[in-house]
Amino acid sequence: MKKKQINQDTKDKDDIQPQNIPEKVVWWAIANTYFIWLVGGLYVVGAIMGWLLLLFLVIKILAQTKDTPVEEKISISWVIWLWVIGMIFMEIALIGGHVDYNLPTSLIIKSSIGWAKGWAALALYPLAGCLNIRPQLIYRAVCIVGFHTLLITPFLLLAPSLHLPQVLYVSPLRAIGGPGNEFFDVPFYEIDGSTGDLRWRLFTPWGPALGFVGNVNFMLALQEKNQKWRYLGLIGSVLMCFVCKSRMAQLCIVVIPLLTSVLSGMSRPRILIGMGFASYLGGIFSPSIIMAIDNFWEGFKAARAASTRVRMALKRIAIYRWHTEAPIWGHGVVEDGPHIVEYMPIGSHHTWAGVLFVKGIIGFIALAVPMAASFIYLLIKSMNKECPTAKVGLSIVMILFLYANGENLEILVYLYWPGLVVMGIGCQETPNSKYLQTKDTKNIEEAT
Template sequence: MVVILFATYMGIDDFKLGANAQLRGTLGWLTTSAVFALFILSGCLNIRPQLIYRAVCILCLQSLVAIPITFIAYQLNLPDILYSSPVERFIQNGPIFYQVGFYAIDYDTQSLRLFLFAPWCPALGLIGNIYFFLALEEKNRFWRYIGIIGAVAMSIVSVSRSAFVALPVVLVLTWLLRNLFKPKIQVISGLVCFFSGIFSTNLLELFKNTSEEFSSSRASSSRVRSALVRIALDRWKEAKIWGHGTQDPGPKVVANLPIGSHHTWAGLLFAKGATGFLAFMLPFVISFFDLALKSYTSKVAKVSLSVLLVLLIFSFGEQVDILGYLCFPGLILIGMGLQEQPSYFTTINPCHAERSEASHKYRNVL
């Protein structure tokens, strides 16, 4: 994140945007990228993960109470936005981060969407997905069920397509990565790959049709997001190393949304250049492999891996690097997972780990 700050400074300096842009860029970095890193770093503190699991479940209960209130407000035709904090005038990173409201109306379908304590609806879907995997680890059955129901409810009322996709996909991927070295899973995976090759044409056609239906469900949103990515990648060529330093106002064809928004990787390339892109991507990849190895022997690492996969999926439709202040429980868990000390022998040979655990239980009985 320090490298990203340096890329921000260089990009603003290259385009001669002035001292005011430098100050705003630094303040924006302090409230987004720096927070993202500091929460992960705080995972090395002596924090019990059970505290985070219970806190998340309590917040899910609060969301279950708030959701009916927002529906009632919608039926009573109360204003969608109630209040906008004057703090935005000082930081100036967008009024949407400082608005308090009841609900939002989807432009395509005119359906009701909720964002609760998030700045926008898909961000609530991101939080719901992360909280789901944290709530799964709560030991108390009552709070675990409350947390799971609340997290799923947040994902549903956000009407976020990424949230609907990420939850089942991450469940399957986490299970598969944790059991990848088991002989049965390897045999089944080989058979699946074999038959997938035989029916590849049908599977590709099915994937194409599913993708088209996924995009057409909210056609205007898909069109705007696609245009934002194309414009960001095209304009990245103007400043490949350091980027433009800041996001630029978008044209009417993208509903005046900022160029470099709604996509983590394209946004990093546009605003921070290849330097900022690599500064965010390399730790992300290294953390993935580290947590994937440790997930065989550590439950904390398993939860951290699930959180990282959720962030990965949402990174193609959201700017996850600016939402650290919202998904901080998951970021702290990632820090805890990176702190775990792996047992490389049991990681490579899970069968030996099962035998060792059985022997340990047998010795305890004796």
């Protein structure tokens, strides 16, 4: 009986298939990432998916009756409600900034459409975690993306030697509208404007964005139970982080797993003893540690000095103009910067500075509160071994925190949304979830 059950468990791990419409939609969108990219449809799919999943959620809520089993009823965590309220306040801040600067109604409508494709998605995808979507399905789909990355990358690495064009074509879907051509093109490689080095961005608009996706996918692939798919997913994710040549990506892929393990294990004696011992040694060797950190940070900035200079200047300009010109509602719209920042949009490359410049202190609070609450809530839940998805959700929140200092979260949400769905599942997870019921059934059958 035990051998039969083990064989069945192995078969189940190898064969993960969607079981309902939301799972089918999510599986299709993730597993076919590269095929959708070839037609330039990733931005369109990412913008629509969140609203489609919301429609599924509303239908399921309306279909509930008093006879609906408790485990089938939709309940939304208060943390997810904070994301919903926060992103609504983002729209309020957007309208407030437009009105404050007497911008035309047509521009308010255009900016609101942008909000629906970006900021709103930061609430829509965690909301999708309230649907009956298994995290294991997302883990496997992400591993398939990693496998496809391993297949396509050798050809892309050879593309410069074969003198192929940097960009093969721009999809006709660009006519739908979006931030720029880079969100709809199919590139082979690119040349870094500041260093002249080759770098690859695959299906993302720029190199560091690929590192962002690679880190999210790495933490998801790490949860895959099938060893073959886990290795393919992990190697593919690591490859993304290195071919993009992003400093943040390479730092993040080492730091986040370590931080997640330490923080989620703080209730365990071994971790607490280890942290106490590390704290003791840290106090003794603090001068050397501080010097090493300073040297690392200087080397980190010097690795791409021109890029660092532009990023820091954009941040300073955004914060100064927010503080002196529009502290409450912000400026409402993005503005191009001066020559010193190569005319890049003010507040770009930094979520917090960008939010302050465009949406003021209202927008800043609207993002900071749900992010901080999610971190604390998932940190507490992750200490419970019976809530494994909460630990994954915690790692996703920490990735968002780190990348908020180097990217604009809202503009890339169409790429890393699988991580937000898992974060939402983690917020909903309870010790009595279906995952645990399955595990307990397995233990009973083995005992039999």
